[in-house]
Amino acid sequence: MYISVTRDKCSGCGVCIASCPYDAIVMHEDRARITELCQLCRACLSVCPEGAISEVEDGVVRKEKGQGRGVWVFAEQRSGRLAGVSLELLGAGRRLADKLGAELSAVLLGNVERGAQELICWGADRVYLCDDPAMDTFNDEPYANVLSELIAQYKPEIVLAGATAIGRSFFPRVAARLHTGLTADCTSLDIEESTGNLLQVRPAFGGNIMATILCPHSRPQMATVRPRVMKAAEYQDDKKGEVIPVKPVKITSSTRVTETVMEVSEVAVNLQDANIIVAGGRGAGGEKGFKLLFELAETLDGSVAASRAAVDEGWIPYRHQVGQTGKTVGPKVYIACGISGAVQHIVGMQSSDIIIAINRNPEAPIFSIATYGIVGDMFEVVPMMIKKIREIKGL
Amino acid sequence: MKIVVCVKQVPDTAEVRINPETNTLVRDGVPSIINPYDLHAVEAALQIREAAGGEVTTLTMGPPQAENALRETVSMGVDRAVLLTDRLFAGSDTWATAYTLYKGIEHLGADIILCGKQAIDGDTAQVGPEIAEFFGMPHIAYVRKIVEVGNDRIVVQRLMDDGFDVVESSLPVLLTVVREINVPRLPSLKGKMAAKKAGILKLSAADLKAEEENLGLKGSPTQVKNIFAPEAKANRKVLSGSMEDNVAQLVNELVEMKCI
């Protein structure tokens, strides 16, 4: 597909030039012309008063006829432990597979005790298991080789992986080799009713906008999803499934991991495992404001997070930052104090079950996503909350 | 040692907004900058050159205006800059971009290819590993430190979600770098003056002997269906009682959710 200007219709008014977010339209011989900067955002289509701009379909079809079916999830393990994001993906994959009337499979490379059975209990119908010592440690080339071979053999419709250091590193190699599309950091995945194509929604421009991405003419459709964005399905103790052993292929690697060093900061763990998060933004005003928020978090046994504005001001270290450029969290309760709710923050916390917003400005965008909102000064509201909670707890 | 650094000119995303009524990007006065991660890649390349000798080339695919980004890298001290530009490249997604850059680097030759870990407009982090795949060469993503560079091997620290790995690789290799790796140098005056005069090598699809069906829109498996402003949840409830009542109600909700 591409965007085209019908020269006969174009009046050369230039309205489209102003509408183009990518500076991709220029005047050429008094008519608009789309340049190579075009990103197919379609902003110009609706603004042209002459209707001279249109999309032209010319996609190269790479779908093979009689291809296989099914939704696959790459089940990531590190040091013999399944990554949480893989279980979340099984939840998302299950819903997609059910919509397509297809099976859900997991691919597990390396040894995880009872790993295949666990994946089945979390929703997989089938597990392709390559339980070879060469797979225990992550290396890009062997991982890409094994997964590419499997995909070529079984031809799944959709393949998902976690947007982790591992997934984001080797998945592109697989997509490049298979000449298919890969969409990173999806925040929602769905099936387009009319076509059966995967609708992949992801943030772009630092989270300032969302884009829906399609991969209509190539298979499989590949996507990565950040941890804590999807919800895992219910764990089923007695679920049965099939385990298919896979022989490793081309396991030689030009890279070799000589040492693995774990450096987990306490806060990272606390934030991502926390049931309750108390977060502060510019409205916290300084370290004093955060002291108050730490106090509230303590009475609730929660953790403290911050928006980029507060981190940039130096009121709290970066490891507390939630948002597009920080961590993604999904607690039961997220209490946003003095946070206006810039998109870049919202994408990091919108999957929280309950969002409570406290802000002086009734127009603050945070209120539009808040379950409960209080228009007021956090320096008034938060101490009242602390007092009330202490009363209830009998402190 | 031949080092090629891939750079991208991007809009300063901190300034980009969407107009919720028209669902279009508002980027009036949004400046174009070099993707910040790429500056770290350029710095890493210059440091390798200083330690091991060699030549640093920056490479970008884009419209003629992308020359500005390349000139900025010349002012930091890179030896030459190459622009891949052709109408056939229009509409490239990550696959087609990686293919085009691969053809460009193949044309130039490289022992080490460096990329920023991702571009701030797309945040996909895919182009680097995809280039390596086209070459069939190894890549190491999220490099936070270059420990050692030899004639035929390199040792680096790779940032992981739970710490870091020490990884060694044969050459040639592609590395994508994270911000922790270094502090990019500022341009020098002599560099800026050289950048003004520097010749930028421009290569077209024909120069690269690239297969047309792998380029631009034709070569891109993914399409953007639409863009929109992030949606708001509908279940908002702004508490409108007295502050005392509001707080009491809120705390009650927390109790009901068994948070207290």
Place this chain on the structure above:
Amino acid sequence: MDYFLTEEQVMIRDLARQIAEEKIVPVRAELDETGEFPWDVMKTLAQSDLFGLFIPEEYGGLGKGCLELTIAVEELSRACLGVSTTFAANALGTYPILLFGSDEQKKKFLPDIAAGKRLVAFGLTEANAGSDAGGTQTTARLDGNEYVINGTKQWITNGGAAEVYTIIAITDRSKGPRGASAFVIEKGTPGFTFGKKENKMGIRASATTELIFDNCRIPKENLIGKEGMGFVVAMKTLDNSRTGVGSQGVGVAQGALDEAVKFARQRVQFGHPVITFQAVQHMLADMATSIEAARALVYAVSRLVDSGSKDISKESAMAKVFATDMAMRVTTDAVQVMGGSGYMKEYPVEKMMRDAKILQIYEGTNQIQRNVIGQALIKEAARLK
């Protein structure tokens, strides 16, 4: 205001501004607090070629003139006067070699100075010779192929940090002002040590020490120019550097005005941002106007220097005195506009006000500058008759 700068001059301004904003603003408060020497910033300045601005291309510099140096110093001063003092004092110390040095001296010292590898300091002031340079007591006695230096220089900017020192010493006391000579002395020469680092009111990032010479022997070749030319060297050096001090005044005042305007837009009193009050607006208007007037004068005199004009004493003194008196006034007013906040260390204007004071004192007090201007007026009037 458009000063019709060349493309290169704009480039220099932009680069100096980028360094100021990215590398100096984030550390200036800490440098002020600790009084630590800004080595990291000096490294950045060296890497950016700014040390080579005014040094001829044949010695590895960029071969630019006074206006380019003025522009760079102004931008650095906008962020931190301590840092810009260190940078400007380096130029001050270099001028004796640049203006009067032999080819050998230039070849030996200028390339390293241009590259920022070696910092320079200028040593004129003594305990009894400040405004009155005639009171210089440090002596240089020729002994065979060496000069023997004895005496103590005081309040020397870049003392201890610099590797190269240009100093004035008396070679023949009987000749009065014509008995002084200029020398270049390298750090590490036996008999050359440093006194304590001074604890200053402002420009605390810059180093200020005594230079102590105790039978310090230097080769004869280290004499700059000829014996007896010492005061000529010193006066020509100061003529060239005064515009630099003027541009420091323009820079620090601009920095203070920027802060004051930013604050006044945010600070709400009586329900309105304070910038909406005319009393505040008028202060800001006067500040902006006087900055622009000073900048116009400093740039014009810098261009006069670059034109090769022989007698620049009066004009350079005017630029210095006007711009630095303005800087003291504007930085004080910036604190006033910002009220209590301006007085607190959370905001940079109190530092700017403390820093600005030195500009009226060093490199010839503003009273001495007025003497220079006054004497020039007398001379001119006499010539008219």
